[in-house]
Amino acid sequence: MTDDTRDRAKTHFAQGQAAFERGSYREAVECFEEAVQLAKAATPLGGEIQTWLVNAYSAVGKQQEAVALCQALARHPDLDTRKQGKNLLYILQAPQLQRPTNWMTEIPDLDAIAEGGGKNLGSSGYSTTTSKPRSRPKPEEPPIDPSLINRGDNGFLWAALVGIALVLGGLLWLS
Secondary structure (H helix, E strand, O other): OOHHHHHHHHHHHHHHHHHHHHOOHHHHHHHHHHHHHHHOOOOHHHHHHHHHHHHHHHHOOOHHHHHHHHHHHOOOOOHHHHHHHHHHHHHHOOOOOOOOHHHOOOOOOHHHHHHHOOHHHOOOOOOOOOOOOOOOOOOOOOOOOHHHOOOOOOOHHHHHHHHHHHHHHHHHHHO
16 A cells, blocks of 8 residues: 555545544545545554444444444454454444433434535424423521520430440450
8 A cells, every 4th residue: 555545545534533523424434435445444544444434334324334344343453453343343233222212312413404504404403302390499598596506415425425434344344
């Protein structure tokens, strides 16, 4: 692989990472696929790009492609890439838990905003969910006047001290 090809692969890889972090997952998939073609899949750089590609595939809903790529990464020549491939495969094949719909917030597809100008998502771009109104914090109770506190001796302290002394005395007498 020539330096020019490697530099182009790194450029596509960086563009894919930027697109992924922006939420443009389809664009990220395209950039990562081009970068893998340029970098050669068996190289450490190719393995790193493919690891990002797995995440991008998963983000766009291509679970079968993501699993297939993870299975290939689990046999990659680079040790770190093999480990990451096995970890990602374990995550992708884990059973999905059922969550109540009121626990989730729908996030709009950012590609749809870019293509349609955001006009098809409503006024704010987010779907609304019903939630319970938050309860107001309780007002603080007024401080207690120190003159109202009973400071009289209630005898508990003396009873506790006598009890401790008896226990210690008994221990000394038995030893």
